[in-house]
Amino acid sequence: xxxxxxxxxxxxxxxxxxxxxxxxxxxxxxxxxxxxxxxxxxxxxxxxxxxxxxxxxxxxxxxxxxxxxxxxxxxxxxxxxxxxxxxxxxxxxxxxxxxxxxxxxxxxxxxxxxxxxxxxxxxxxxxxxxxxxxxxxxxxxxxxxxxxxxxxxxxxxxxxxxxxxxxxxxxxxxxxxxxxxxxxxxxxxxxxxx
Amino acid sequence: xxxxxxxxxxxxxxxxxxxxxxxxxxxxxxxxxxxxxxxxxxxxxxxxxxxxxxxxxxxxxxxxxxxxxxxxxxxxxxxxxxxxxxxxxxxxxxxxxxxxxxxxxxxxxxxxxxxxxxxxxxxxxxxxxxxxxxxxxxxxxxxxxxxxxxxxxxxxxxxxxxxxxxxxxxxxxxxxxxxxxxxxxxxxxxxxxx
Amino acid sequence: xxxxxxxxxxxxxxxxxxxxxxxxxxxxxxxxxxxxxxxxxxxxxxxxxxxxxxxxxxxxxxxxxxxxxxxxxxxxxxxxxxxxxxxxxxxxxxxxxxxxxxxxxxxxxxxxxxxxxxxxxxxxxxxxxxxxxxxxxxxxxxxxxxxxxxxxxxxxxxxxxxxxxxxxxxxxxxxxxxxxxxxxxxxxxxxxxx
Amino acid sequence: xxxxxxxxxxxxxxxxxxxxxxxxxxxxxxxxxxxxxxxxxxxxxxxxxxxxxxxxxxxxxxxxxxxxxxxxxxxxxxxxxxxxxxxxxxxxxxxxxxxxxxxxxxxxxxxxxxxxxxxxxxxxxxxxxxxxxxxxxxxxxxxxxxxxxxxxxxxxxxxxxxxxxxxxxxxxxxxxxxxxxxxxxxxxxxxxxx
Numbered sequence: 001x002x003x004x005x006x007x008x009x010x011x012x013x014x015x016x017x018x019x020x021x022x023x024x025x026x027x028x029x030x031x032x033x034x035x036x037x038x039x040x041x042x043x044x045x046x047x048x049x050x051x052x053x054x055x056x057x058x059x060x061x062x063x064x065x066x067x068x069x070x071x072x073x074x075x076x077x078x079x080x081x082x083x084x085x086x087x088x089x090x091x092x093x094x095x096x097x098x099x100x101x102x103x104x105x106x107x108x109x110x111x112x113x114x115x116x117x118x119x120x121x122x123x124x125x126x127x128x129x130x131x132x133x134x135x136x137x138x139x140x141x142x143x144x145x146x147x148x149x150x151x152x153x154x155x156x157x158x159x160x161x162x163x164x165x166x167x168x169x170x171x172x173x174x175x176x177x178x179x180x181x182x183x184x185x186x187x188x189x190x191x192x193x194x
Numbered sequence: 195x196x197x198x199x200x201x202x203x204x205x206x207x208x209x210x211x212x213x214x215x216x217x218x219x220x221x222x223x224x225x226x227x228x229x230x231x232x233x234x235x236x237x238x239x240x241x242x243x244x245x246x247x248x249x250x251x252x253x254x255x256x257x258x259x260x261x262x263x264x265x266x267x268x269x270x271x272x273x274x275x276x277x278x279x280x281x282x283x284x285x286x287x288x289x290x291x292x293x294x295x296x297x298x299x300x301x302x303x304x305x306x307x308x309x310x311x312x313x314x315x316x317x318x319x320x321x322x323x324x325x326x327x328x329x330x331x332x333x334x335x336x337x338x339x340x341x342x343x344x345x346x347x348x349x350x351x352x353x354x355x356x357x358x359x360x361x362x363x364x365x366x367x368x369x370x371x372x373x374x375x376x377x378x379x380x381x382x383x384x385x386x387x388x
Numbered sequence: 389x390x391x392x393x394x395x396x397x398x399x400x401x402x403x404x405x406x407x408x409x410x411x412x413x414x415x416x417x418x419x420x421x422x423x424x425x426x427x428x429x430x431x432x433x434x435x436x437x438x439x440x441x442x443x444x445x446x447x448x449x450x451x452x453x454x455x456x457x458x459x460x461x462x463x464x465x466x467x468x469x470x471x472x473x474x475x476x477x478x479x480x481x482x483x484x485x486x487x488x489x490x491x492x493x494x495x496x497x498x499x500x501x502x503x504x505x506x507x508x509x510x511x512x513x514x515x516x517x518x519x520x521x522x523x524x525x526x527x528x529x530x531x532x533x534x535x536x537x538x539x540x541x542x543x544x545x546x547x548x549x550x551x552x553x554x555x556x557x558x559x560x561x562x563x564x565x566x567x568x569x570x571x572x573x574x575x576x577x578x579x580x581x582x
Numbered sequence: 583x584x585x586x587x588x589x590x591x592x593x594x595x596x597x598x599x600x601x602x603x604x605x606x607x608x609x610x611x612x613x614x615x616x617x618x619x620x621x622x623x624x625x626x627x628x629x630x631x632x633x634x635x636x637x638x639x640x641x642x643x644x645x646x647x648x649x650x651x652x653x654x655x656x657x658x659x660x661x662x663x664x665x666x667x668x669x670x671x672x673x674x675x676x677x678x679x680x681x682x683x684x685x686x687x688x689x690x691x692x693x694x695x696x697x698x699x700x701x702x703x704x705x706x707x708x709x710x711x712x713x714x715x716x717x718x719x720x721x722x723x724x725x726x727x728x729x730x731x732x733x734x735x736x737x738x739x740x741x742x743x744x745x746x747x748x749x750x751x752x753x754x755x756x757x758x759x760x761x762x763x764x765x766x767x768x769x770x771x772x773x774x775x776x
Contacts, residue, residue: 005201005255007587012209012400015594018664020217022672023602031680036689050668054661061587061657075255076373079248082212086244090216098225107230179658199395199449206403206594214411269449270567273442276406280438284410292419301424393589393643400597408605463643464761467636470600474632478604486613495618 003070006078010060013082017089018053021046024093042096048172049092052112055178056085056119066135067126077125081118087111105164106157112171113153120146149174197264200272204254207276211283212247215240218287236290242366243286246306249372250279250313260329261320271319275312281305299358300351306365307347314340343368391458394466398448401470405477406441409434412481430484436560437480440500443566444473444507454523455514465513469506475499493552494545500559501541508534537562585652588660592642595664599671600635603628606675624678630754631674634694637760638667638701648717649708659707663700669693687746688739694753695735702728731756 025046028035060081067074091111095104123146127137140146152174160167219236222229254275261268285305289298317340321331334340346368354361413430416423455462479499483492511534515525528534540562548555607628610617642663649656673693677686705728709719722728734756742749 002259005205008202008590009205009209009251009255011587011591012206012594013213015591016210016213016598019595019598019602019668020213022668023217023605025672027672027676027679031676031683031686033685036685047665050665054658057591058654058657058661061591065584072252075252076248079252083241083244086213086216090219090221094221094225097221101225103227103230104225196453199399202396203399203403203445203449206400207407210404210407214407217411266446269446270442273446277435277438280407280410284413284415288415288419291415295419297421297424298419390647393593396590397593397597397639397643400594401601404598404601408601411605460640463640464636467640471629471632471636474601474604478607478609482609482613485609489613491615491618492613 003064003067006070006075007061007064010078010082011057013086014053014057014060017085018050018057021049021089021092024089024096041100045092045096045100045168048168048175049088051175051179052115053085053088055175056081056115059119059178063123063126063136066139068130068134070126071129073125074122074129077118077122081115081122084111084115084118088115100164100168102160102164105160105167109153109157109160109167109171112174113150113157116146116149116153120150145177149178152177197258197261200264200269201255201258204272204276205251208247208251208254208279211279212244212251215243215283215286218283218290235294239286239290239294239362242362242369243282245369245373246309247279247282249369250275250309253313253372257317257320257330260333262324262328264320265323267319268316268323271312271316275309275316278305278309278312282309294358294362296354296358299354299361303347303351303354303361303365306368307344307351310340310343310347314344339371343372346371391452391455394458394463395449395452398466398470399445401474402441402445402448405473406438406445409437409477409480412477412484429488433480433484433488433556436556436563437476439563439567440503441473441476443563444469444503447507447566451511451514451524454527456518456522458514459517461513462510462517465506465510469503469510472499472503472506476503488552488556490548490552493548493555497541497545497548497555497559500562501538501545504534504537504541508538533565537566540565585646585649588652588657589643589646592660592664593639595668596635596639596642599667600632600639603631603671603674606671606678623682627674627678627682627750630750630757631670633757633761634697635667635670637757638663638697641701641760645705645708645718648721650712650716652708653711655707656704656711659700659704663697663704666693666697666700670697682746682750684742684746687742687749691735691739691742691749691753694756695732695739698728698731698735702732727759731760734759 025039025042028039070078088111091104091108095108098104123136123140123143127134127140130136152170156167156170156174159170219233219240222233264272282305285298285302289302292298317330317334317337321328321334324330346364350361350364350368353364413427413434416427458466476499479492479496483496486492511524511528511531515522515528518524540558544555544558544562547558607621607624610621670693673686673690677690680686705718705722705725709716709722712718734752738749738752738756741752
C-alpha cells in the first residue's frame, strides 16, 4: 500500500490543526497597545502550539520519507498520533481561557506527552514493517531526542506543580531542542546519495 | 477520468471534518480536574466521531486503491457520502450540548446509518464501473461487515429507545468491529503481488 | 506552468468551504424531534449550498482535466472564482439567521450569480490560453448550461421579489440541472480515447 | 529532500487561512440592504486579506516552481512565513471588531510587514540552497517589488498615524502592485523553454 495518501491526509489534518488554533485566540477587547499586551500570554501559547505542530509535521515528513510501504497497523498508529495532535487546540484554549493556572497547564503537558508516545508508536510500527536494518531504523540510530522527550515532558509536569510558568518553560525548551531539524535523517539521506 | 483528484478532495473534506469537531468541544469552565471530568462524555463522543471518520477514511483509502477509473456516477456517490459525513460535527455537537438524551442520540445513529448506506452506494457504483470480476468486487467477497453494519445501527437505534448510553455502546461496538483494518482487501492485494 | 498545484489549492479551498458551513448550523436548542423539525429550513439551505460547492468542484474538475498549462491570468481568474465561492458560508448563514426573508435571499442569489460569472471568466481564460480549437473549447461546444445559468439566477432574483421561497426554488432548480455531470466533457473524453 | 510535500502542506495551510476568515465576518443583524451596507468595511477588509493570501500563494507557487530540493532551513523558513500568514485572520478580525481604529490598523500593518520579511527570508534560503546562479536567483533579478514592499508597509504604518483609512489605502495599493503576477519568473520560464 502506498504512503502518498497517508502523507496527504496527515498534511491536511496538521494544516487544519495549526490554522484553527488562531480562531480560538480572542482578539483584545480594547483597541489599544495595552489590550494587545494583555493577550501576550495567549499569543505566546499559540506560538508554542504552532511550533509543536510544525515540529511534528517536520519530523513526520522526515520519517515517512525513509519509510517504505505502509500497512494497516501504520494507518492506525498514524491516526492515533493525529488524535492527540487534534486535541492541541482544545488544551491550548483551556490554558488560555483560564489564565494559565496549574491544572490546565498539566493537561497541556499530558497532551504533549501522549502525542510524543503516539509518535514513538508510529515510528516503531514503521520500523517493524521495514525491519531494523531498513533505512528508517538505521537513520534514527540511538534516537536520543525521541527517547529524552517523554522524560522532559514528565519533568515539565513536575515543574508545573511548582509553578505553571516553569512547566511552560520546560515545554518550550523541548520545542527548541526539536527546532533543530532531524539531522540524523538528513545526514543519512545525504550519505545515501553520496 | 482519474481518481487522484477525487481522493485528494475526499482527503481534504475528511481531514477538515475530523479536525473541526474539536472546535465544538467546549473547554471546561473551571480549571480543575473536576471540570475536566465533567467533560468526559463530551470527550468520549469526540473520540467516537473521530474514530468513525478515521474508519471511513481508512476504508475509503482501501476501496479506492483497488478501484479503476471513476465516472460521473462515482463522483456524485462520493459527494453523497461526504455530505452525511459532514453532518457528524453537527449531530455530535447536538448530543454533547443536550447531555446525551434520547432524541439527539437517535439522530446521531441515523447519521451513522445514512453514512453507511452512502458508503455502500459508492462501493456499488465503483464495482458497477469495474465489473463484479474486477479487483474491488473480488477483494470484497461476501462483504459481511458492510452488510452487518446497517443492521447493527438499527439495533443501536432500538437500544437507544431503552437507554441512550446503551445505544452509544452499540455504536461504539460497531466502530471497534471496523477498527480491524480491511484485511480482505489487504490480503487480496498481498495475494495479487505474490 | 503546471496545473497540479492550482487543482490542489482549489480542492483545499473547496473542501474547506463545503465543510465549515456545518459549523454555522446552530443545533436545535431543545433535544426533541420538534426542535430538529424547526431547523429543517436551515438544513435544506445547507444542503443547497453543499450541492452548489459540489457542483463547482465537479465542473472545475472536468474543466481542468481538459485544460493545458496555466498562466498568470488563469491563476487570478481561479482565485476570483474561489473568492465568490468563499462567500457562500457567509450568505448562507445570513439567510439562515434571519429566517429566509427577502433581502438575504436576494444577496444569496447575487452570490450564486457572481460565482457563475467568475466560473465563466475562468473558463474563458482557459480556452483563450489553449485556443478555441483546443480540447476544452471543443468539448464545451455550445455550452448552453453555462450560458443559461446566469439567466436562471436573474429569474430567481426576480422570483425572490415575489416570495423568497419561490426564489430559493429556482436556485434549487438550477442546482438540479447541474447535478447531471458534464456529459459533454465526459463524452468528448470517451470519444478521444475511442 | 523533495519539495512536493512542502508545497502540499503550504497549500493546505493557505487554503484554510483564506477560507476561515469568512467565519469571522459577522453577518449583518438586520436583514436589509442597509444592514449589508453597514458591513461593507468588514467585507472590504476581508477582500484585502483574501487578496494578500492569494498573492502569497501565487508568489509561493512561482518561487517553489523554480526552486530545487529543499533542506531543513527551507522547511523552517517556510513555517515561519506560514506563522505570520496564520495571524491574518486574527489581525483582520481585530480591525473589524473595533471599527478600524488606529492601533488595530497598525497591528495589521505590522503583520503584513512581518509576513513580507518572512517571505524574503524564505526566498533567501531557497536561493542560498540553489546558488545565486540557480534558476530562482536569475529569475528574480533585481527583485524590486520584493525590496519595495517592506518600505511601502512602513509608509502605510506612517500613514495610519495620520488616519487609519489612509494606511489601509496604502496596504491596498501594495496588494494591487502585486496583483500583476510575477512576470519576471513567467518570462524566465518562457525563456527557458524557448
